[in-house]
Amino acid sequence: MPPRRAVTGRSQEPRQRFAEELRLLRAQKGDSLRQLGEILGWDSSLFGKMEKAQTLGSPEVVQALDQHYGTRGLLLTLWELAAGDPTQFKERYRRYMSLEAEAVSLWHFGVSTVHGLLQTPEYASAVLAVGGIKGEELTRQVEARIGRRELLAGPDGQPFRTIVSETVLRTPLRDAAEWQRQLEHLIEASERPNVTLHVLPHDAGPHGLVSTDVMFLRLPEGGTVAYTENAHHGELIEENASVERLQRAYDAVRDQALSPVESRKFVMRMLEEVPCDPST
Template identity: 65%
Template sequence: MPNRRAVTGRSREPRRRFAQELRQLRSSHKVTLRQLSDRLGWDYSLFAKMEKGETLGGPEVVEALDAFYGTPGLLLALWELALSDKTQFKEQYRRYMQLEAEAVSLWHYAVSVLPGLLQTREYARELLSLGGWTGSELEAQIDARLSRRAILAEPDAPPFRAIISEAVFRTPMANAQEWHAQLCHLLEVGSQSNVTVQVLPFSAGLYRLASTDIWFLRLPEGKTIAYAENEARGELIEQSETVESLQRRYDAVRDQALSPGDSRKFIQCLLEETPCITPT
């Protein structure tokens, strides 16, 4: 049986550590992915994704790998560490998360979905499920997302402004009761003194952030950085000129959005299922 390596050092990044261990064990046993598939019964593509860090797999497949490689409990322990890791994100998003926790103020424009800081558990569940997450990995991702909401509840919570496209509100959840709960949660959080929620109505017409979800974070030293993302990728932007240009676009969108008071009325209309007439 190969010597068991201590779960230290590299395990500061548990997901990467788990994938690395899988690659090293398969290499040392001189088996291909297809041979592994033939021996254990799972499709070879699952093992390929696990070795790339794209998925963690389930406990059954990890236990089978432990038995096959003769490493009783090692892979399962690494799998559990990776599963509980709250920073299972791409590198730029990982750094963004660190900066978000340090920020003294936050601004966000949401073009397609509600920002994570304002999501309920069921909204996050539906959204992440559509992204392909399932089982225990899905639950870990939901917990990681919801843990970020604590930023807004701290005694010294930073001011947070969210401008949300009307399109987000016109795309309800599959479950009407859960959507109702999400809208109520939005009103509740929006009533906090440090949180401002504004709706950008369809009547605003075309605008310069039409296809970009974007965050702005002002850091303690006064510098502002931006993080732009879509369904496929995210980009951390730190170049001053680019950030300033994006901020000007954000300011223009804010000028076109409903006031916080009118935005609250808009959400209440949705809750009451009455026509929401926005100013033109």
């Protein structure tokens, strides 16, 4: 059988094909790299490196490009193939969401943001928008995130422990009223019997989770999985030894954090520092 020939004449190497598609779409749209950076909110040099196949970028960046070009997930599919694992992003996150729904308890450390289960719609919208999500997709994702809060609601709400870095509480939304509502919601949530809030103060010093958000899920059969996340990558971890290492780091952070009572007082003090709206 003769070797299969490429029909389109386009590159058959996934990484090069991804870069080629980015160049073609930008040319068709008529954007310069600078304009693309201004529209989507990332440095234009990142898009230049992606178009030269020097980097793949993060899933969030690729999702933003999909929305900008109207390619309906094509770029994310090419990105997944170029990354070497077609299920790397979507399938792992889908699996995490499924495990989260069935977990019997959850515990979390947030180094940069309030966890989605404790976010107000305004806070969720601001966080998602920073990643380049806009329009109807932003509305859809905010609604989906707020819908997840049902996991903690009612008498059968899942037990949830969260440790938030002081940095989270000192990174307000631009809208003072929206930030006030987020802090109030955090205080209200911490008063539920199934929610435990800790604050890790700055003076606790360096720790083993200094650059990593992590969520642990205790599953019905007794095992535990972890999901780690930073600004560019999320990973579901199921291997026992790796989960155990993360748990030891988490336990050390919890030992350094304020007690639930002191943590609630800390958030209340932050709430008092929110600027008043002069119009009220």
